[in-house]
Amino acid sequence: MSTTPVPRTTLADLERVAESLEMISTRWRxxxxxxLSEKPLRYTEIKSKLPWLHDGSLAPKLRKLSESGLVERTDYEARHVTYGLTARGTELMPVLKVIAAWGDACLVKDTVLNPLTGRREPERIASAQNVEDALLLLTPRHTTAILWTLRMRGVTSIAALESVVMPSHALNAIYPPLRRLVKDGLVEKDEEHCVQLSATGLALAPVYRSVSAWAAGHPLSRAGTHPVWGDPTPPSQTGPGTRASTQAGIPASAPPGVRAPAVPARAPKAAWQSGDLFSASIPARPAVFSPAGGQRR
Known part of the structure; x- marks a missing residue:
């Protein structure tokens, strides 16, 4: 199977998207x-809305978000400081809504008893948690590169996928991230060792094209014309509807609708470097233990 080189413009776009997802994926950002999406708030006001974040966690996050150009600090007078979104931070809000919508529609949910109906219904998850759960799936190293390559190529042999995504590695290097994506329900593998995006993976199109538009400084109205993830969906890629699964640890003091811890915290990942996207080695990942009854988000 031929391995047509990935265009430079696509590589640059892919790298911007991966870096953008990585920037907002840090826990609680x-x-x-x-x-802060509605109006600027004082530190104590933010703290009251996120009571499970103590000073040692909240202050560094505000500082990092300011350094990333998403949050700005305004000093009015002594001891009167507010934090609000910058223009770039405000432009990110519609993108987060798209990610949250994908998480709400495509990620596995626990069922809880509805006291009004007496029936078990899917758990209602806060929008911010849906975004974090989605990012937990999309930010491990090589994930975006693999998903984009499968979007461009359709049904692909594992060898051909490896030659595009990880050309300087041995064939077996592609298997750990690929197995995770299959387990998470974003990729399907057949008996002939060929892989393709699942229906859930294809449903990521609005997520990736909106992040791409934001990362490039373009209005979201242009997202539908994305060269890789724009409409229409390639006709060669079909499959049964599935739901992706992931796990996210939340402290016991989290607000209503946020789950208690299920897995260890994610290990920190190395910063992105230019050229890493298709050639970086795969870092070790923390062990994840599935609770009884299978994986949870």
């Missing part, structure tokens, strides 16, 4: 951004 999305919660802080969404808390």
């Amino acid at each position: 999305v919660w802080v951004l969404m808390t």
